[in-house]
Amino acid sequence: MTPQTAGELAATYGTPLFVIDLDELDLEIHRFTDACLRRGIAVGYAGKAFLCAAFAEHLAATPLRLDVCSLGELVTAERGGFPAERMYFHGCGKTGDELRAVVDRRVAFDVIDNVEELEQLAGLASPDAPVDVMLRLNTGIEAHTHAFIRTGGENTKFGIALDQYAGVLTRIAALPQLRLIGLHAHIGSQITEVGPFLANLDELLAAGDRARARALPVAELICGGGIGVEEEIDDPRPLDLDALSAGLAARADGFGYRLALEPGRALVARSGTSLYRVVAVKTQGRRRFVIVDGGLTDNPRPIIYGARHLPEVMTARDLGPDEPATLVGRTCENDEMGDYALPRDLAAGDLLAMHTTGAYTYSMASNYNKFGRPTVVFVRGDHHRRVVRGESADDVTRLDVI
Ligand SMILES: Cc1ncc(COP(=O)(O)O)c(C=O)c1O
CATH class of the missing domain: 3.20.20.10 (Alanine racemase)
Incomplete structure (x- = not known):
């Protein structure tokens, strides 16, 4: 993803933002179907890695089967028109x-x-x-x-x-x-x-x-x-x-x-990117913390498994040489997303992309701190479209009964 695309997506949909690049996804689907189908090996996508109705709709047009592991995943796939005869539980x-x-x-x-x-x-x-x-x-x-x-x-x-x-x-x-x-x-x-x-x-x-x-x-x-x-x-x-x-x-x-x-992971990981805005940069003792507007809630794997997704700066301006920094989220946990080298002059408002977050990122997102889960967009070439609406404060309180 180019800084220009990242900037346009962030300006259009806000951040944090979860982006699926359909060209990348199709490439991976093709790699699997090409390697497996001609040898008579069927390929089923494990929906737990990432699923939304538009994603299921996209998969429905491929030869893939779909493994669902909950009623929620099943209904999502059904809403995307995924055929029952290619799904299993x-x-x-x-x-x-x-x-x-x-x-x-x-x-x-x-x-x-x-x-x-x-x-x-x-x-x-x-x-x-x-x-x-x-x-x-x-x-x-x-x-x-x-x-x-x-x-x-x-x-x-x-x-x-x-x-x-x-x-x-x-x-x-x-x-x-x-x-x-x-x-x-x-x-x-x-x-x-x-x-x-x-x-x-x-x-x-x-x-x-x-x-x-x-x-x-x-x-x-x-x-x-x-x-x-x-x-x-x-x-x-x-x-x-x-x-x-x-x-x-x-x-x-x-x-x-x-x-x-x-x-699951191998089909969708590469196509996913998480976009964040820097909200603050602070030095405490010898550590420099870069706080972004996501974290544990939208991207929990770095925090719970130590997964690494090198951040790439998507702001088109000179930000000086790289220096050590700890990337952190904005939740009320020590949600450290990893120690990385990030530009010295990185500041609030700059845009960061974490690549290869397609698998088990959005699907493991939560509403901790009553944060809303991010918007999901599909990108194909110069075109983009929202496929999951980001949650508002009204959304995260919609189930409360008083
Ligand atoms: C039964 C089953 N099948 C497939 C998968 C997908 O695994 P991966 O995403 O590592 O390919 C999982 C993951 O937990 C699983 O439990």
């Missing part, structure tokens, strides 16, 4: 309403996380109209970055442990109202090597064959998301998608399963 604690949505065919299938969910769904579904389901397995492979470990599954709450799998297969085989069409396992985030995905797929293949041995119609294995992304827009991509899809396809060759991936 995730989540480890689905409500009765969410399971009812599955039975009502508002999604293609449910990914069952636990035995209680299996029983609840079985209670809602009818043998006359069986519901398609997958089982989310805890394969005991955990990956973060390039390393992975076999934990035996005791470390996370998600999915069905392999030592309970046989019992679950027996149960599901006795339930004519549920049709087990696939298995799923998601092993972590920011994975930068192919190895963990292959280890996970090996477990899924073995589990699939165990289900098939009981005449259960398992046809698809979803290998999760978690594809790592770079910190900065100019950094090389940390995981070669072509190597990943080729590796997965080769590993599954001859087994007769359709494979799928489920990326």
Whole structure:
């Protein structure tokens, strides 16, 4: 994004502002579909990374599927016209309403996380109209970055442990109202090597064959998301998608399963930018703090995970040499967004962009301090349009009952 575009967007919509560049997004979508679809690997976007109705509408025109994990995400996707037959439901604690949505065919299938969910769904579904389901397995492979470990599954709450799998297969085989069409396992985030995905797929293949041995119609294995992304827009991509899809396809060759991936972050991270105005600059002791008009509420990942998104100055004037600064938000927390080198003469009114904030930024925003969540805009070339209205003080108090 050029300083001129950033200035125009900030002047038009105000700050903080969350911007999605559709050209960047389409590039990433194309990278995934190009690497995966020709090898028969389906791609589902994990809506938790970022979703609004216009985004769902945009995805509806692509070959992507969509993973939703709440009624809120489902309704958002529906408002964007995303077709039910390309959606599926995730989540480890689905409500009765969410399971009812599955039975009502508002999604293609449910990914069952636990035995209680299996029983609840079985209670809602009818043998006359069986519901398609997958089982989310805890394969005991955990990956973060390039390393992975076999934990035996005791470390996370998600999915069905392999030592309970046989019992679950027996149960599901006795339930004519549920049709087990696939298995799923998601092993972590920011994975930068192919190895963990292959280890996970090996477990899924073995589990699939165990289900098939009981005449259960398992046809698809979803290998999760978690594809790592770079910190900065100019950094090389940390995981070669072509190597990943080729590796997965080769590993599954001859087994007769359709494979799928489920990326969130890697599809949307690069297309997102957060724009801020500097509201104050102060030096306390040896530290220089640059306070911007966002922070923990609109961009929580730097504060809760230490995520880094190098800020770029978008003000077109000479601001002197860079000097150390701590970028902070305006909430009543120590919401430090990172230590960076920022121009010496940066002052109130200057504009900053944090790049690659597309994933888990707007979707994790909150109303802490009763701040409103920012406006979201789509940009394509010289055109821009608002797709989510920023929240006003009236919006953040609209649910109060007195
Ligand atoms: C089940 C499941 N699938 C996919 C994803 C997407 O992961 P990522 O955004 O790292 O690709 C997540 C993230 O938490 C997940 O829980």
